[in-house]
Amino acid sequence: MTSYPSATKVPSAVLAEAATSNPANSKFELIYFGIQVRAEIPRLILAHAGANVKYTTADWPAMKQKTRYGSLPALFETTSNGTVLEFAESQAIERYLAKKFNLLGANAWEEHLVNEYVHGLDCEITNHMKVMFASVEDRQKEAESFSRDFGKWIAFIERHLAVNGNNGHFVGDKISWADLKAAVLVRRLTLVWPRACGVEAPKLPDALVKVADTVKADAKVKAWLASEEHHKFDGNTKGFFKL
Ligand SMILES: N[C@@H](CCC(=O)N[C@@H](CS)C(=O)NCC(=O)O)C(=O)O
Known part of the structure; x- marks a missing residue:
């Protein structure tokens, strides 16, 4: 039986201070189901950052009413002074972590570009999920429709990656939130695809x-991808989608 942590109830100003504290001194707990889906990118960000993190598999639906919106993932951060912050909504969790771990580019313009690419990548990830969640009979139609739209979008992405020098990054020359999200999209389109349809x-x-390979070559990401915990989430995901 796993328990759902309690966020510290203190005035907003105290929470704001905790939210801007050094994440190297924080302990994180990400609660989700034993699969990838909406937790894959938060987990990848935490791995790349080398964060002190524990992954908890939810006791569901027992925990449902305790979450902020009746759904998961939920992220908890316990800062060095013991303040516990609670975060909901996968996109907001990713953005908070990306900001905390400096994955939003080097300046306001790069941050905008990272956000632009992230939104586009997210759309493709959501569309791919529609294929995966479709009934076995509908998968072929959904997969064909995905491929058509993806083909149009990716032609534009190719141009933007070329402008950045095809250097293995969406923005500048460092791993950003966009690169991590792209690595997840590439993984899903290669490993989580209904070939049987x-x-x-x-x-x-x-x-x-190349962007995905650059992410995979990062030492901390490499260690995470090789870990037993990651393999377990991956195996469960393939089982979940009957691949
Ligand atoms: N917009 C939310 C959606 C969360 C969501 O739908 N989570 C699903 C799992 S992917 C869930 O908690 N399902 C269990 C339930 O609704 O009881 C997010 O992105 O975090």
């Missing part, structure tokens, strides 16, 4: 694969 996974441009 008769539609080949869309072909990925070299420049996008």
Whole structure:
């Protein structure tokens, strides 16, 4: 039986201070189901950052009413002075972590570009999820529709990656939130695709694969991807989608 942590109830100014504290001194707990889906990117951000994190598999639906919106993931951060912050909504969790761990580019313009790419990548991830969540009978139609739209979007992305020098990054020359999200999209389109429905996974441009390879070459990400915990989440995900 796992327990749902309690956020510290203190005035907003105290929470604001905790939220801007050094994440190297914080302990994180991410609560989700034993699969990837909406926790994959938060987990990847935490791994890349080398955060002190515990992954808890939810006791569901027992925990449902305790969460902020009746759904998961939920992130908890306990700062060095013991303040416990609670975060909900996967996108907001990712953005908070990206900000905390400096994954939003080097300046306001780069931050905007990271956000632009993240929103586009997120759309593709959501569309891919529609394919995966479709009934087995509907998967072929959904997969064909995904591939058509993906093909149009990726042609624009190729241009933008070329402007950044096809250097394995969406923005500048460092790993950003956009690169991590792209690595997850690439993983899903290569490993989580319903081949049995008769539609080949869309072909990925070299420049996008290079971004994913750059992320995978990061020492902390490499260790995370090789970990037993990651393999367990991956295996459960393939089982969940009957791949
Ligand atoms: N907009 C929310 C959606 C969260 C959501 O739908 N989570 C699902 C799992 S992916 C969930 O908690 N399902 C269990 C339930 O609704 O009882 C987010 O992005 O975090």
